[in-house]
Amino acid sequence: MAEELRLFAGVDAGASRTALVLGDATGRILSRVRGGPGILRPGRAGAVAERIAGLLKQALGASGPVASLEALVIGAAGAGREAERGALEEELRRRVESRAVLVTTDAAVALQSAFPEGPGIVLSAGTGSIAIGRNREGTVYRVGGWGRQFGDEGSAYSLARAGLAAVAKAEDGRGPKTLLTARMLEAAGKVSVEELIAWARLARPQRVAALAPVVCRAAAEDPVASLLVQAAAAELAHHVEALRERLSDFAIPVALSGGLLVKGSAVRDALVARLKAAEPPVNLVDRGVDPASGALALALGLRP
Amino acid sequence: MAEELRLFAGVDAGASRTALVLGDATGRILSRVRGGPGILRPGRAGAVAERIAGLLKQALGASGPVASLEALVIGAAGAGREAERGALEEELRRRVESRAVLVTTDAAVALQSAFPEGPGIVLSAGTGSIAIGRNREGTVYRVGGWGRQFGDEGSAYSLARAGLAAVAKAEDGRGPKTLLTARMLEAAGKVSVEELIAWARLARPQRVAALAPVVCRAAAEDPVASLLVQAAAAELAHHVEALRERLSDFAIPVALSGGLLVKGSAVRDALVARLKAAEPPVNLVDRGVDPASGALALALGLRP
Numbered sequence: 001m002a003e004e005l006r007l008f009a010g011v012d013a014g015a016s017r018t019a020l021v022l023g024d025a026t027g028r029i030l031s032r033v034r035g036g037p038g039i040l041r042p043g044r045a046g047a048v049a050e051r052i053a054g055l056l057k058q059a060l061g062a063s064g065p066v067a068s069l070e071a072l073v074i075g076a077a078g079a080g081r082e083a084e085r086g087a088l089e090e091e092l093r094r095r096v097e098s099r100a101v102l103v104t105t106d107a108a109v110a111l112q113s114a115f116p117e118g119p120g121i122v123l124s125a126g127t128g129s130i131a132i133g134r135n136r137e138g139t140v141y142r143v144g145g146w147g148r149q150f151g152d153e154g155s156a157y158s159l160a161r162a163g164l165a166a167v168a169k170a171e172d173g174r175g176p177k178t179l180l181t182a183r184m185l186e187a188a189g190k191v192s193v194e195e196l197i198a199w200a201r202l203a204r205p206q207r208v209a210a211l212a213p214v215v216c217r218a219a220a221e222d223p224v225a226s227l228l229v230q231a232a233a234a235e236l237a238h239h240v241e242a243l244r245e246r247l248s249d250f251a252i253p254v255a256l257s258g259g260l261l262v263k264g265s266a267v268r269d270a271l272v273a274r275l276k277a278a279e280p281p282v283n284l285v286d287r288g289v290d291p292a293s294g295a296l297a298l299a300l301g302l303r304p
Numbered sequence: 305m306a307e308e309l310r311l312f313a314g315v316d317a318g319a320s321r322t323a324l325v326l327g328d329a330t331g332r333i334l335s336r337v338r339g340g341p342g343i344l345r346p347g348r349a350g351a352v353a354e355r356i357a358g359l360l361k362q363a364l365g366a367s368g369p370v371a372s373l374e375a376l377v378i379g380a381a382g383a384g385r386e387a388e389r390g391a392l393e394e395e396l397r398r399r400v401e402s403r404a405v406l407v408t409t410d411a412a413v414a415l416q417s418a419f420p421e422g423p424g425i426v427l428s429a430g431t432g433s434i435a436i437g438r439n440r441e442g443t444v445y446r447v448g449g450w451g452r453q454f455g456d457e458g459s460a461y462s463l464a465r466a467g468l469a470a471v472a473k474a475e476d477g478r479g480p481k482t483l484l485t486a487r488m489l490e491a492a493g494k495v496s497v498e499e500l501i502a503w504a505r506l507a508r509p510q511r512v513a514a515l516a517p518v519v520c521r522a523a524a525e526d527p528v529a530s531l532l533v534q535a536a537a538a539e540l541a542h543h544v545e546a547l548r549e550r551l552s553d554f555a556i557p558v559a560l561s562g563g564l565l566v567k568g569s570a571v572r573d574a575l576v577a578r579l580k581a582a583e584p585p586v587n588l589v590d591r592g593v594d595p596a597s598g599a600l601a602l603a604l605g606l607r608p
Contacts, residue, residue, distance in 0.1 A: 042506065080498075081498060081502060142476070143476040143477065143478060144476065144478070146472040146501055147505055149465065149468075149504065149505050150465060150468040150469045150471075150501055151472045151501070153469070153473075153478075161453065161454060164453075164454040165454045165455060165457070167454075168450040168455045169457075172446070172447040172448065172546060172550075173447065173547075173550055174447060174543065174546045194384070194385060197450055197451065197453075197454055197455070198346075198385060200453065200454060201451055201453050238478045239478065242476060242477040242478045243477075245477060246476075246477055
């Protein structure tokens with residue numbers, strides 16, 4: 001019975017939501033809770049730590065009174081740099097009683113979830129985009145994930161932004177007319193292009209990224225939207241191709257993750273076609289990717 | 305002598321600096337002063353008005369004690385929407401004694417400066433980009449200028465951002481190696497790509513835009529930089545072509561303006577080649593464009 005009191009937690013802190021799972025030493029999940037965005041940016045470590053501490057309190061409450069954790073692992077979007085990881089670890093140690101605390105990237109915990117051991121690549125496209133993979137030798141590389149200003153090609157934010165640029169171009173005659181104009185105005189509840197762009201300029205990236213499905217749905221009917229979807233798929237395929245080259249493993253299994261790549265999405269369909277047409281074809285596998293569970297698995301590994 | 309006491313002022317408020325000229329009723333320039341950025345954004349009207357009032361005080365001081373202005377015209381970057389224009393006019397009326405106050409776009413005052421009357425197009429590419437033109441019938445249209453998030457294609461900020469994306473892609477093997485990596489690191493004083501991107505992510509747009517000349521200079525030696533320069537020139541050429549179509553005047557004279565299009569710039573050279581190759585060729589004219597003087601001319605027109 002004493003064994004059951006040893007508790008571990010894993011967290012997936014993303015641009016649009018944060019998920020936390022609490023498990024016992026056997027890896028059994030005791031509870032799962034969710035909250036708002038937990039993306040890590042310079043100067044935001046305290047706020048993210050606060051959110052995670054709140055979720056942990058909620059999860060522990062659901063599992064009865066427990067004094068402390070054995071290990072806590074957080075996979076956070078925006079945690080690519082050591083400075084941000086260190087800042088969040090420090091803020092968490094102030095707020096959470098846990099013998100071990102580790103912050104890594106959202107991509108790393110997604111990889112752990114899809115491929116707990118051995119080689120594999122996870123390509124993730126949600127608000128942002130990134131690919132991460134591990135080869136037979138255990139070497140881990142990432143490709144992309146440079147952030148929304150100068151990277152994240154093929155992400156929902158990039159696709160929505162390209163859609164808005166196409167709307168602006170159509171409006172002043174630099175580009176062809178597109179169905180996207182009416183569809184985006186409707187989705188954002190605006191009456192003029194000027195109003196739409198002004199709104200989008202001040203909207204949070206997740207709000208803008210939420211327009212990506214509008215582009216996906218229009219692709220079947222609209223040549224402009226179709227080109228944007230194809231371009232996003234091409235960018236995502238480049239991630240996989242660069243990564244399998246870098247890992248020196250062309251047979252490596254590849255799993256897809258993230259809101260832009262859910263089944264039925266036009267970007268997913270276009271991407272799968274490209275990956276199958278690659279030389280040699282990409283070894284796509286159907287894996288459920290649950291980053292929070294991946295983080296929990298890593299936490300169990302920290303205190304076996 | 306009484307005539308000489310009637311004073312008018314014109315202001316060019318841009319992303320990187322604000323210039324103010326003070327003139328008399330004959331259009332003679334009495335003084336010219338400069339200050340920091342004056343770009344208009346939602347919520348920033350008070351700060352911009354404060355900057356302009358300070359410059360005006362400085363200019364009036366230089367012209368001796370004068371009680372009030374006849375008219376003040378401001379051409380401001382970011383003033384494309386009526387809401388922002390109205391807010392700035394109101395803030396200015398609180399701070400400045402002037403019989404007439406008018407806020408318009410930076411592009412409109414640049415057009416006034418290059419083509420005081422009759423038809424003409426000014427294509428401007430600095431931190432942002434926009435084209436504005438007036439036809440023989442006096443109709444004024446603009447193309448582009450949608451802002452840095454979803455527009456401003458071919459601007460210094462867009463070009464620098466594309467350069468940084470190319471550096472990120474080269475770093476993780478999605479794109480070819482490029483000289484831009486070393487050149488941009490050197491220009492920004494950073495030692496790693498990770499550090500460069502992290503810096504650029506938090507830097508103000510003008511700081512990022514200041515890397516555009518690095519891309520221009522590398523274009524002669526580096527195929528990646530050369531492609532980016534060609535793409536920027538193509539985007540700028542689209543502005544002119546869409547505008548002369550809209551104005552129904554293919555013989556309309558076109559003047560170039562802005563920091564990215566100074567003589568000797570690779571983007572200017574590539575753009576000029578495209579405009580000359582257009583069908584029919586674009587009627588490029590060599591005009592000095594001084595937006596602050598254009599604003600002064602509009603101010604004189606308000607109180608003739």
